[in-house]
Each structure stands twice: as structure tokens, then as C-alpha cells.
Amino acid sequence: MDLFSINEEIGIGLVLWHPKGAIVRKIIRDFWEEEHLKNGYQLVCTPHIARGGLWKISGHLNYYKQNMYLFEKDGEPYVVKPMNCPFHIQIYNSKPRSYRDLPIRYAEWGTVYRYERSGTLHGLLRVRGFTQDDAHIFCTAEQVDEEILKIIEFTEHILQKFGFHEYKMYLSTREPKEPEKYMGSEEDWKLAQKALAEALKRKEITYREMPGEAVFYGPKIDINIIGASGREWQCSTIQFDFNLPRRFNITYIGSDGKQHEVVMIHRALLGAIERFFAILIEHYRGNLPVWLAPTQVRILPIGGNYLPYAKKVHKKLQVHGIKSEVDSSSSTISYKIREAEVQNIPHMIVCGKREVKSKKISVRKHGVGSLDLLTIKELIRNIKNECNR
Ligand SMILES: [Zn+2]
Incomplete structure (x- = not known):
């Protein structure tokens, strides 16, 4: 279909979008950005590299170093971003925030780079440079239930436009017998897991709970779409984070005049655009609907x-x-x-x-x-x- 190519000279796992692929990408992005603006998100743009110190605070240099592209300039370490979160956090932290400002929802098509072993790379499905349809929500503990519900409804709205009407949902929770493996208090986890489960129940969504499947910094919901061939694809993630708010000291001034820690939620609806693109092509067997077709x-x-x-x-x-x-x-x-x-x-x-x-x-x-x-x-x-x- 002449949509994209991967070129050894540029590097494996790095995608070249040809004119027809780039136009489909733009159509998806325009739709995505407009819908986000209509639904209370603010768009942000952030750089592709940042100083090593940022990634020290975020913990990536300790826990994620083997997947990061690092380089040095003027004797100082720099990192090509593997994630967008620290940038959105710095925008939030650029001025004091009050409870009246919350929730704040930042969204970005953020391109990230992660080193993956060459043997694991696979077409558009697994690459080294990719764009996440990322967003971070900063809210109070009282707003969490409503926010989660909104994210689920918004996710369904977006996925349905792309022709996906069947999903499987998973709730990854912590292993109760090993609390020492996780960040955040007992209280935090209870609140977060309850918010996620309640939202799914309120929407009368059947889901599978996966105890012990949560990452160390918070529970999450995964929304997997079912393609036309019946294949299940991991796509959207709604992820709580008890780690970064503490590392970056993200707070707001409450109605009591005191500082409180914000609740931070990461969420991607389409996941990696490269991967989502491959899923779309498979779902429609190359016969894209008119609104997505590179040539109408x-x-x-x-x-x-x-x-x-x-x-x-x-x-x-x-x-x-x-x-x-x-x-x-x-x-x-x-x-x-x-x-x-x-x-x-x-x-x-x-x-x-x-x-x-x-x-x-x-x-x-x-x-x-x-x-x-x-x-x-x-x-x-x-x-x-x-x-x-
Ligand atoms: Zn994030």
C-alpha cells in the first residue's frame, strides 16, 4: 500500500512514513486532537531529549537504563525520552496549583524511543521509535472516580469511531500477600483499585481481575480490542501512579489552605500509533473506511x-x-x-x-x-x- 518503510541505513525499528501513511496518520491525529479538546483536555508539546538529571528524579536511570538512548554533550548526560510523563509533570509544576484548577488533563502525541533487542522487533508492531497518544491527568482523591469513568467512556467513543466495538477489559491489582513489592500505602492502593473497579461496574462492563499483575507503582485497567479476525490486541491503558507524584513533589493547595499530593493517572487510548496503524490495516484488511482512506x-x-x-x-x-x-x-x-x-x-x-x-x-x-x-x-x-x- 506504500504507507511506510523501515530502512536499514536509518536503523531497524525506526519507521519512515510515506506520503499515504503520513496522511492517514494526520487524519487520525486531527480527529484525536479535536476530540480531546472537546473533552476537557489541553494539548501540550514537549522536547525529544532532556538532561540526565530529570531521569534520575523520575527513577528511569535506575530502573530503565538498559532501554534508554543516552548521550553526552559538554560533559553532561542527556536522554532521548522513553516516556512523556516527566515533561507533563514539569508543565504542571511550572506554577502553584489550587484545588480549583483540578482536574488538569494534558494530552500529546509524544514520540518516544526505547531500545528493544533487534530479535524482538517486528514490522510496525514492535519498534524502537514510536508515538504514544499520551495523556496525564492530575486530580484530587475526590475526583478520581469521576475521572476514571470519563476516561473509559472517552476511550470507547474514540475506539468506536475506528470501528472497534468489542473489547476485553482487565484490572491489574497488586498481590495482597506481598505489599513490600509496591510503592504507595495500603490506603492509596485501596482507593485506586476501588475507583477502577467501581467505574467498570458503573458502566456494567465485565472485566477480569488480575491479582499480582499491577506494576509496582499502581494498579491499571487494560482495554484490549477485538479485531475483525477475532484477534485480541492490547491497546488502551489507564494507569495509576503513586511513584512520580512523590518523586517530583506534585501537589496542589486544598480548600484547607494546605498542600496535598495529587493523584496522577497515565493513559493512552490507541497506545503506540505505529502499532495501532498495523491493527487498523489488519482490521479492515487494507480497505480503510472513506474518512481514513489516504486516497478517497x-x-x-x-x-x-x-x-x-x-x-x-x-x-x-x-x-x-x-x-x-x-x-x-x-x-x-x-x-x-x-x-x-x-x-x-x-x-x-x-x-x-x-x-x-x-x-x-x-x-x-x-x-x-x-x-x-x-x-x-x-x-x-x-x-x-x-x-x-
Ligand atoms: Zn505517563
Whole structure:
């Protein structure tokens, strides 16, 4: 499909997005950012590298060093970010916060780099550089229940737009017999695990509890999507964190005038975009819905004489935000149609004598095949309606 490639000279596990892949990526990102803004998130942008000291505070240099890309400049260590969290925390900490400011929700398409052994790398599914659709929520203990519920509802809303309607949910909790393995107090864990479980129950979602599966710094919910082939994919994660708020001293001033520790939640809905992209392609078997299709319309002139007319139609569609292209090859019209069908192009426009004369276009739909004589305006309206469905 000419969407991406991985090049040995650049490095394995590092993805080159070709024009068609990049446009799908932009469509996903635009949708994602707009929905986040509508749902109370604020967008942030953060750098790709940071001083070693930051990662000392976060604990990554102690616990995660073998997965990080490190380098030195002017005698000082730097790290290529394996995570976005410390950056979002520093934005939160850039000024004093009051309980009236909370919850604060920062979202970012943050590109991170993690060293993975070359044997474990696999196409888009496991890479070394990837973009997380990341967000961090800073709230009070009283707001936690509501926030978790909101995240679950928002996750469903986003995933459904991409055509995923079936999920499996898992609640990873701590091993009660080994409390020394975990950060945070008994109280913290109870509050967090209860908030996660309650939200799932309130939504009448069946889930499986996984005792002992939580990471040391907090419990989490995993939402796995079921693709068209029935395969289960780990996708969204909602993760409590009792570690970073203490390490970075993230607080707010309560209504009592005193400092309180915030509750911090990490969450990614699509996970790694590279991986999600591979899941999407598999789910739709390469036949992406019109709103996600890198080419929505291909214009097929019958012979070179009608190429100028085809280009005129193309320009008009482009101006209206329709992703179109012209097949300017010298192939026969039936070959051009076959090619467009094989490549899953949703709409084809045939341009010949009849079309030029009537100032209309013949539109053929992928998999349907009917030829309708439409005006360009009508086609644009049809495509826009399809995209909004
Ligand atoms: Zn995080």
C-alpha cells in the first residue's frame, strides 16, 4: 500500500512514513486532537531529549537504563525520552496549583524511543521509535472516580469511531500477600483499585481481575480490542501512579489552605500509533473506511485527451479537502478501474467524452461498481456525509 518503510541505513525499528501513511496518520491525529479538546483536555508539546538529571528524579536511570538512548554533550548526560510523563509533570509544576484548577488533563502525541533487542522487533508492531497518544491527568482523591469513568467512556467513543466495538477489559491489582513489592500505602492502593473497579461496574462492563499483575507503582485497567479476525490486541491503558507524584513533589493547595499530593493517572487510548496503524490495516484488511482512506477518489481519464479535464476535477476536489489523485498512465480504462479496485480506492471517477460534454462525472464505488452521473458538488457532499457517519 506504500504507507511506510523501515530502512536499514536509518536503523531497524525506526519507521519512515510515506506520503499515504503520513496522511492517514494526520487524519487520525486531527480527529484525536479535536476530540480531546472537546473533552476537557489541553494539548501540550514537549522536547525529544532532556538532561540526565530529570531521569534520575523520575527513577528511569535506575530502573530503565538498559532501554534508554543516552548521550553526552559538554560533559553532561542527556536522554532521548522513553516516556512523556516527566515533561507533563514539569508543565504542571511550572506554577502553584489550587484545588480549583483540578482536574488538569494534558494530552500529546509524544514520540518516544526505547531500545528493544533487534530479535524482538517486528514490522510496525514492535519498534524502537514510536508515538504514544499520551495523556496525564492530575486530580484530587475526590475526583478520581469521576475521572476514571470519563476516561473509559472517552476511550470507547474514540475506539468506536475506528470501528472497534468489542473489547476485553482487565484490572491489574497488586498481590495482597506481598505489599513490600509496591510503592504507595495500603490506603492509596485501596482507593485506586476501588475507583477502577467501581467505574467498570458503573458502566456494567465485565472485566477480569488480575491479582499480582499491577506494576509496582499502581494498579491499571487494560482495554484490549477485538479485531475483525477475532484477534485480541492490547491497546488502551489507564494507569495509576503513586511513584512520580512523590518523586517530583506534585501537589496542589486544598480548600484547607494546605498542600496535598495529587493523584496522577497515565493513559493512552490507541497506545503506540505505529502499532495501532498495523491493527487498523489488519482490521479492515487494507480497505480503510472513506474518512481514513489516504486516497478517497482516483480520477481515471479515458485516454490522454481527457487528462486536462481530469486534472481540473482533481483541483476542485482538492480545494474541498477531498483526497484525490489522477491516474495519468496510458493504460486502458478497464485496467485503470481494476487497479483502483485492487488498491481499495473508495471512489473512482471516469472522465471521457460523455462527462466533458455533460459537465458531470461518472462515479464508480469500490466494491459496488455502479456508475452514477453526478456533479462534482454532489460527489463532494456524498463523501463528506460518508466521512461523518
Ligand atoms: Zn505517563
